[in-house]
Every structure is written in structure tokens, then in C-alpha cells.
Amino acid sequence: MQAATRPRSWFWSGEEPEWIVVTVVIVALVLGWALMTVVTSQTMDVVLDDLLVRYPVDWIQDGQMAAEEGYELYAAGLSASQPRLAVGVLTELDPAAPVSLSELVARRGFSQAATKEMYRVLASERAIIGGKVGVAVTYGYVKDVASASHLSSLPVVMEGVDYLMPYKGKVHLISLEVAASDFEAHRRTFERILRSVHWR
């Protein structure tokens, strides 16, 4: 009969080597993370001219917009302040009348302020999306959807970022917004969407 000694290197050898326990736990964590990533990162594509963006597969496309206008997509849910993604062409650039990015930002601000209540630009900064340089305009406004009155909701403060990206003679717009209180919770999703941007 062999002696039942407890070896000092009990992590690597012995009757119950501990490395097996640690490995099982690490494998489970990695497997869980991988499966969660697979489920949460399933995406669909929207293609607009030379721009491709991937969005979560369970977001819904707004059927009211014509394909040539762009796309508006939103996460499923009852609230009018669900996260939204809009992809479109803001304007076509005229080589005879060049405009600067700051001018584009100002124009965008004025047009938005005309349609959105309490619209305010919170910040604007240079951004690189899909390897192309553009500008990110962070904004806020108050959303009070008349058609959502049956949902007993109060007006909601929305926060969003417009990415204005000049490319091949057009200024493309990628807009992401959600209720300001939920912005942090959706930051990862927004970052994933932005990382998926591809210019052809």
C-alpha cells in the first residue's frame, strides 16, 4: 500500500491536483463569456452607398423611412426613449462650394433645433469612425411623443451623438441616441455599432 502523504506541490500533483479545479473554472468562465458574446453580438447589416453598419439583430427597422433616405433602427421595447440608430446621407458636397466640418456641425445644429424640443449641442470633437475622420456632436433634447401618451410617460431627456463623416463627396450621418439616464447602460452597444462601421 502506498503512503498517503500530501505532497507540497499539491497544486500540480497529488491525489487531488488543484490545477484541474482552476482549469474547470477558467474554462467555464471563458465558455460563458463566449456564449454570451455570441448571443448578444448577433447582428444585421445596413448598407447605404459606401457605408456599412452592423446593428443588433433584435433591433427593429422603422418602416416609415424610404431606403434612399437612410435607415432608422431602434431597440424593441415599449418606451419612446429606446436606443436608436439612424444612418443616412446628410448632404452631398459641392466641390465648387466647399464647406468646413465646423460649418456642417452648425448647420446640423440649426436643423435639429428646429425640429427637436430644447435641443442643445453638448460637445463636438474630432472622431475617427471606420478609419475615416469626421466629427462627433453630442447633443441633448427633450422628447415628448404625443402618440405615446397611452404609455403614461413623462417627457424624456434624450442624449445622443451625431457622427458626421465626409466620404466620397457626401457627408454621411450616423446617429445614436437614447434616454440620457440610460446612456451609460447602452454605451457598450453603441461602441459595438461604431466599431462595425465599414467604408467601401
Added chain:
Amino acid sequence: MGERICCVCHELLEEGAKSLGGRYFCESHYAKIARDRQSVWRTTIVALLGLLAYVLLVELIVSLTKPTLSGLPLVVVGVIIALIPALLWLIVFYLQDRLEPEPKEHVLGIFALGALLALTIGLPLRNELFPMPAGLMAGREVVVELLRSVFILGFSQEYLKYAVVRYTVFNSPEFDERVDGIIYCAASALGFATVINLDYILRSGGALLHVAAIRVTITALAQASFSGMMGYFLGRAKFENMGKWWLPGGLALVAVLNGLVTFLLGEATTAGLGYTPIYGLIIVAVVAVLTFGTLFILMRRINAATLASV
């Protein structure tokens, strides 16, 4: 032939030393291994009943006094509520353990280590590294929640509580009876649960008192039940050669059960925006009774078999 060493106190043994399940024992530890500590089971029953009585008491106080606490006073009362399940168990354990004592400093140390690991690893892992993703549709949300409960929360929580015992007291001579696995694992789990409960109270800014009482009880009972199971696996591994897959297999089993029950608790207690914690309390009480009942039967059988072989 190699030297013979007592697997508990590591004392060198003579030829013909007692052995069991491939392990050698000195005379004193051989006599203790199969001891059936009734105090452990009494503690468990009293603590279980005490926790249910505690929930009823808080419910009664809240319904009679209708407290209107808010802000700091609410948080302070919430913190007290979060600490009570662990305090109750420790007090009951202390009172029951007077006849067959386990070193108090070891039990408290394990409790504190369980709390420390929950604070430094368990909570950041759950809240920061693997939070529940926002904005998923209902069907996918359920799948992700199930995966997260089993693979992330189940395995990480059970490993941390297991590690507290395995890497400290497990190899010490104080771990000298099979049932010690259950005692120390329960202490580790209650330390862990206390931090989870405090996190819940502080994050929610106090919470409704009777809801908080039920919720902290659910967490404490669930964590103690799963760790009780793990304690069984550790208790046997210490005194018998169970093979190299015994502990990993045990941990995986307990982690999956933890994940499934956590998921079930989430599904049973929340419907839309509503929260009905009483269903969770019923589920976890059933789980606790089944777990400790099974452990009691298993321990008695194994100890009886050991005594019969003496």
C-alpha cells in the same frame, strides 16, 4: 515503501497505522473523523427557522408601524437588515457549538475572508466585468441571463467561496472531521452573502424594508446551501482518496445548481416591472431544506459505514 503520515496533523506514523479510503490517520484523528456533530444540524435547523421568523417579524413590524424612512436612516436600517442573517447564524452556531467547539477565530476568519473575496473579486466580476447587457429582446435576455447565471455567476461565486476554505483551513489540523467542510463552507458563504446584501442595500439606497429582509434572507440561504454542498465534497476529499475529478466535479455540480437556482429565482420573482420576493423565499427555503436534508443523510451514511469498518 514511503513514509506514513496522518492526513490531518501530518504526524509520522508507525507500521500498521489506521487507514481509510487510501489515507492514514493517527489514533486520535481516526477516532474523530466519523464523529457526527449534531450541533451542525441543530444550528442549520434553528438558523433556517430563525431566518423565516426574522422575515415574518420584519413584515409584521413594517405592516404595524408603516415606517416612512428615507435617505441615510433608511440606508442604516437596510445595512442592519443585511447583516442580520449572518449574525443570526453565527450566534446560533456559537451557542450550539459550546459542547463540541470549532475554533471561533477560524470560523470568523473564514467568514471575513469570504466577505473580502466577495468585495474584491465577486462584486466587480458581477457588476463591472460581466453586467447584464442592456437593450436585449425578451427571448434573448432569458438566454443571456441563464448563461450568465450558470457560467459566470455560478462558477465564479462557488470557486471564490471554495477557495477561502481550500487554501486556508483545509490543510490545517483544525479540519479534522468530515462535517467541518460544511461548517467552514457555510461560514465562507455567509461572509460572501453579507457583502452581496450590503451591495444591494447601498446600491438601491435603502430599499423597502420588508422586501430587503426577504431578499437578504434569500441570498444568505441560497449561498449557504450551495456552499454546504461544496463542503460535503471538501469534507470527503480531505479524509478519503476520491480521485482527481472529485473536487472539480463537485464544484461544477454546485456551480451549475447555483446558476440554475439563481436564474429560477430571477424568473420567479420578477414579472415585468413587478417584484414578488416571496416566491423566491419559498423556492430558496425548499432548496435549503432539500440540500441540508440530503447532506444530513449522506453524512450519516458515510460516518456509519466508517464506524462499521473500524
